[in-house]
Amino acid sequence: MMSLGCRGLILMLLVAMSPNSVWAEGLGDPASQKPPEKKVDLYLSGHAMGFFPQDKDLTVGGAGVPRTDIRGTFGAGIKFEAYPWFTNKILGGEIEAFGLGGSVRAPRITSGSGTTQAQGNLIAVNTMYNVMLRYPGEMVQPYIGVGGGTSIGVLYDALIQHGNLALTGTSGDMAFAYQFLGGIKAFVTKRLFVFGEYKYFGTKYSFDSEGASHSKVKLDFQTHIVSGGIGWSF
Structure with a gap:
């Protein structure tokens, strides 16, 4: 007759080998275990940019300054993106901040109404909130977006x-800004990516002027921006 110890050992082996046993479920099959899917895709990135302003209106007291030439130099920025699970990670939001530097020029012209001229340097610091639409590929992610926000323009050495209206020295203004953008991300590793982007950006500044009537100097600032950068996926 089998001893009590042997029967106990056989019973333990049968329980351990059973596919429905608690012990077997506790150990699990490493191949079948998958990491939990992220509910939100998060991206942080920085970029450098070149921009190409359009020669738009510069007015003093409502009168246009002819042959205005707006030139760009360089810019840089940082942005944060989030794509939540309830949009299938296709539709998301982006917050970005970037700065641009440039100049405003118009030749000196003397006529019966007086002298008209313009020169000065412009810095624009922008905070934008964008709605983004993308293809959530593993290696390549094209995207488009549209956004609005605020732009702080500082005109210095102006x-x-x-005529008798003038703006000299330094003046600043905060204005509403808008943009349309599109680009593509390419992942170098699972987390690290590079990207290229185009955007069309616009805003209108209204600077205080000197003179008897304290009229406004207004600048319609619109520019094409091309940027490239590097980022990290969390």
Whole structure:
């Protein structure tokens, strides 16, 4: 007759080998275990940019300054993106901040109404909130977006004149800004990516001028921006 110890050992082996046993479920099959899927895809990135302003209106007291030439130099920025699970990680939001530097020029012209001229340097610091639409590929992610926000424009070393109205020195303004953008991300590793982007950005500044009527100097600033950068996926 089998001893009590042997029967106990056989019973333990049968329980351990059973596919429905608690012990077997506790150990699990490593091949069948998958990491939990992220509920939100998060991206942080920085970029450098070049921009190409359009020669739009510069006015002093409502009168246009002819042959205005707006030139760009360089810019840089940082942005944070989030794509939540309830949009299938296709539709998301982005917050970005970037700065641009440039200049405003118009030749000196003397006529019966007086002298008209413009020169000065412009810095624009922008905070934008974008709605983004993308293809969530593993290696390549094209995307488009549209956004609005605020732009702080600082015009310094300025000499803008039309007749007896003038703006000299430094002046600043905060204005509403808008943009349309599109680009593509390419993942170098599972987390690290590079990207290229185009955007069309616009805003309108209204600077205080000197002179008897304290009229406004207004600048319609619109520019094409091309940027490239590097980022990290969390």
